[in-house]
Structure formats: C-alpha cells, structure tokens
Amino acid sequence: MRSGLVRFLALWKKEWIQIWRDPASIAIGVVLPAVLLLIYGYGISLDSLRLPIGVVVENPNPLTASFVAGLERSRYFSPEPYGAIGGAEEAMRDGKVEAILWLWSDFTRRGLREGNAPLSLIVNGVDANTARLLEGYFQGVWSQWLQWEANTSGQPLLLPVEVESRIWFNPALESRHYLAPGVIVINMTLVGALLTALVIAREWERGTMEALLSTPVSMAEILWSKTGPYFVLGMGGMAVCVVMAVALFGAPLLGSVWVLSLASALFLLSSLGMGLLISSALRSTFLASMVAIVATFLPAFILSGFIFDIASMPEPIRLFTYLFAARYFVTLLQTIFLAGNVWSVILPNLVALFLMAAFFLGNAWRISRRSLE
Known part of the structure; x- marks a missing residue:
C-alpha cells in the first residue's frame, strides 16, 4: 500500500515537472481560456444594435x-x-x-x-x-x-390586444449573459480533451512509455497520475473564466458555487477521460490532437446549444446531441448562472455527466494495456 502511494506520488511529481517544463501546457490550460473568453465575450453578440x-x-x-x-x-x-x-x-x-x-x-x-x-x-x-x-x-x-x-x-389608443410581457432569468436581454457560460464550456472542452489527448501518445512517441512499463507501476497509476495534474490545471482555468464572466461581462451567478464546482469537475473528468481514450488508442500526438478537436471542440460548439437551439434541430440531430457531454454542461451552466439552483434541471444533467466521465475513464483504462503491443 505504502509502496503504491510512493509510486503514484513520484509519477504525479514527474507529470508536474513535465508540465512546468512545457509552457504550452500552462498556456493551453490557463491563458488560452482567458484569451478565448475575452475574444468571444467582446467579439460575439447576438444583439443587433444601431x-x-x-x-x-x-x-x-x-x-x-x-x-x-x-x-x-x-x-x-x-x-x-x-x-x-x-x-x-x-x-x-x-x-x-x-x-x-x-x-x-x-x-x-x-x-x-x-x-x-x-x-x-x-x-x-x-x-x-x-x-x-x-x-x-x-x-x-x-x-x-x-x-x-x-x-x-389625449386620444385613446384603440388596440385590440394589449400585451404585458415579463422576461425571466435574463431581464436585461443581454446576450453576453447567455453566451458567457457557453464560452466557458468551449474553453473547458478544448483544454480538457486537447491536453490529455497528447500525454499518453507523447510517452509512446518519445519512447518513455517502455521505461514506465518496465517498472512496477500499474497502468491505472499511470493514467491517474496523468489525469490529476491536468484536472487541477483545468479547474484553475475554469475559476479564471468564472471570475472573468462575472467581473468583466456582468454575468449573474445566481446558483451555488459548490454546485458549479461539482458540475465543472464532472465535465472536466469526462473531457480528460475522452482525451486519454483518444491518446491511448492512437499513440500519435498529431492524430490524437486532430481527433480530439473534431470529436470534442466542434460538437461542443455546434451541438451543445451554445449557439444553435437544440429544440429547432431535426429529430435525428437532437438525439445525436445526447452523446456529447458539452450538451449537459451548457444546460447546467446556463441554469446555474441565470436561474439558480433549479434541481429538476441540475440533477439529471449531473447524473449524465457522471456516467459519461465513468464511461470514458473506464474505457481509457481498459484499452491501455501494460505491454508494448
């Protein structure tokens, strides 16, 4: 038990040293989400003015x-x-x-x-x-x-119907309040999947995976040691995005911070698991990065409800959106930010994210054989 913990901590330390020596990982994990949020927040608007x-x-x-x-x-x-x-x-x-x-x-x-x-x-x-x-x-x-x-x-206005409208959840009709949570989903998808899509493939390309496999460490220890640092990095990027969304764009955060943190953790684990699955299956950094972008970033942008309304899509496409974790995370963030803790919406989406995280992490472990084949 103690030897296993020592091995895991040593692998954890090794991964942090590798991240520290690779500024691109820190840039993708923390700097890129902040830059993308600034670009999307100020550059994209669904409001047509002047x-x-x-x-x-x-x-x-x-x-x-x-x-x-x-x-x-x-x-x-x-x-x-x-x-x-x-x-x-x-x-x-x-x-x-x-x-x-x-x-x-x-x-x-x-x-x-x-x-x-x-x-x-x-x-x-x-x-x-x-x-x-x-x-x-x-x-x-x-x-x-x-x-x-x-x-x-002083004349009466003769109209057949007088409409008195009330707007819930976004009374100012500011599209930035609606877009900011969606941008956070895009950032977290890109960070989570792209970072871990490279870690296992990079070990195979550099020849260091053979050295790891010659030691007593298990594949589970290797996978968790590579997931942990990037999970911390991704949650740090998430915190930066939330602070920017509230402070710069005035997005209301009506729900609980703890619920937001739990939803973010589950979504990040599903993204990291998908990246590990891609990396373990392909063993090529170039192919893994391309597949990660196509399989995660594009669906998160198009099929999550961030820009395009899912209810207006054809029935087959609507059913297809249930396969992507970003769909559930967009719903969660928009509910937590704009409506608060609406548990009838939050709980089913949290369960869906948990199942997807378990699926991707479990399959990443399953196909990662402790062999050179």
Missing part, C-alpha cells in the same frame, strides 16, 4: 418627424433619410442599409387610427436572424410611439 435603416417620407410633417425621432432614440436603429424610394432600394441592394421604412403620403391622416398608419417596412432577408430581430425591434418602437402620441394628444 442597424442602418433607410427612411423615405413622402409627406414630411411634425407627426412623421416625431416617429423618425423615435427611431433615432432607439439603440437598435440608425435611420438614414432618402428622398425617394428608388434611392433607398438601391442603398439596400448595395448593402448600405438593412431595411427601408416607407411612410406614405396619408400617414398623418391615419396615424393614430387603431394603430394602422400606412407605412411599409422592407427588410433585407439575406441574414434571416437579423431580419427577424429587426422586424421585432421595429414593432416595439412602433407600439411605443403610438402609445406616446396617444398620451400626448
């Missing part, structure tokens, strides 16, 4: 000026005036504006009549997501302007 919109007014008057001023006050639009519809259409073909607002000549006469003033909104539909956002933003500005004009003139 959208250029061409405005054509056939009969300028105080009412049309009031409506255009409402567009200018909105943070979503940047109105550009055009004298005729032909010039605005040419500007949209050239990509100078994303939409055209065309206020017809009888806009003033029908302005507050049940909110159906004659106008046209022509939207560039090349980017379908931006087009939908622009249309929704315009409906909001239009409703607010109608209500403001009705209050100013």
Whole structure:
C-alpha cells in the first residue's frame, strides 16, 4: 500500500515537472481560456444594435418627424433619410442599409387610427436572424410611439390586444449573459480533451512509455497520475473564466458555487477521460490532437446549444446531441448562472455527466494495456 502511494506520488511529481517544463501546457490550460473568453465575450453578440435603416417620407410633417425621432432614440436603429424610394432600394441592394421604412403620403391622416398608419417596412432577408430581430425591434418602437402620441394628444389608443410581457432569468436581454457560460464550456472542452489527448501518445512517441512499463507501476497509476495534474490545471482555468464572466461581462451567478464546482469537475473528468481514450488508442500526438478537436471542440460548439437551439434541430440531430457531454454542461451552466439552483434541471444533467466521465475513464483504462503491443 505504502509502496503504491510512493509510486503514484513520484509519477504525479514527474507529470508536474513535465508540465512546468512545457509552457504550452500552462498556456493551453490557463491563458488560452482567458484569451478565448475575452475574444468571444467582446467579439460575439447576438444583439443587433444601431442597424442602418433607410427612411423615405413622402409627406414630411411634425407627426412623421416625431416617429423618425423615435427611431433615432432607439439603440437598435440608425435611420438614414432618402428622398425617394428608388434611392433607398438601391442603398439596400448595395448593402448600405438593412431595411427601408416607407411612410406614405396619408400617414398623418391615419396615424393614430387603431394603430394602422400606412407605412411599409422592407427588410433585407439575406441574414434571416437579423431580419427577424429587426422586424421585432421595429414593432416595439412602433407600439411605443403610438402609445406616446396617444398620451400626448389625449386620444385613446384603440388596440385590440394589449400585451404585458415579463422576461425571466435574463431581464436585461443581454446576450453576453447567455453566451458567457457557453464560452466557458468551449474553453473547458478544448483544454480538457486537447491536453490529455497528447500525454499518453507523447510517452509512446518519445519512447518513455517502455521505461514506465518496465517498472512496477500499474497502468491505472499511470493514467491517474496523468489525469490529476491536468484536472487541477483545468479547474484553475475554469475559476479564471468564472471570475472573468462575472467581473468583466456582468454575468449573474445566481446558483451555488459548490454546485458549479461539482458540475465543472464532472465535465472536466469526462473531457480528460475522452482525451486519454483518444491518446491511448492512437499513440500519435498529431492524430490524437486532430481527433480530439473534431470529436470534442466542434460538437461542443455546434451541438451543445451554445449557439444553435437544440429544440429547432431535426429529430435525428437532437438525439445525436445526447452523446456529447458539452450538451449537459451548457444546460447546467446556463441554469446555474441565470436561474439558480433549479434541481429538476441540475440533477439529471449531473447524473449524465457522471456516467459519461465513468464511461470514458473506464474505457481509457481498459484499452491501455501494460505491454508494448
């Protein structure tokens, strides 16, 4: 028992020395997550702000000026005036504006009549997501302007339905609060799988695995000694990402830090196990790194719900997403950050991560034979 512990600690020390002598490992484990979070946090946004919109007014008057001023006050639009519809259409073909607002000549006469003033909104539909956002933003500005004009003139606003909306979990509608947890998942996937995908293969390429196998150490001791340091390194990178998400991007952390730590540990173990499995099976650092990126990073980006809504995917693809640990971790982080400790969501996803971690670590140990074959 004592000799086994001594061997394990010696292997643990050896791995830390190897990490310390290889600055790339520290850079990938700690520096890279921080850099990626900065790039994604500041560079990616699902909010469309200051959208250029061409405005054509056939009969300028105080009412049309009031409506255009409402567009200018909105943070979503940047109105550009055009004298005729032909010039605005040419500007949209050239990509100078994303939409055209065309206020017809009888806009003033029908302005507050049940909110159906004659106008046209022509939207560039090349980017379908931006087009939908622009249309929704315009409906909001239009409703607010109608209500403001009705209050100013003392006339009742005759609308068939008045909608009172409430937004849960992200009331500010800041996409960064939604994206920051997803970026953390991408970082942890890349760090966990890529680092350990190299460790066993590197030992085989350098010829040091034969030296290890000639000693009394077991394959389990080798695997755990290589997993432990990278687990500590990955959890350190996770802590850096969480602090940055809260301090720099204002992401609310409504759930328990302990639940967040447990979820992160289970996900990191599953990523490390997958990296060990790839490394043990291929024994080539080049092949292992390529397979790790394709098998972990790309699915975590595309199939985890980080960017693309899983519910809108075809049924076969939705079922396929259950094979990737990132799917469960994205759900966990978004729930813990934005909603708090919702146990009906947290517990099933924690169990899924535990099973995946056991599967990958168990299979990595199974195929790692203590032989040179």
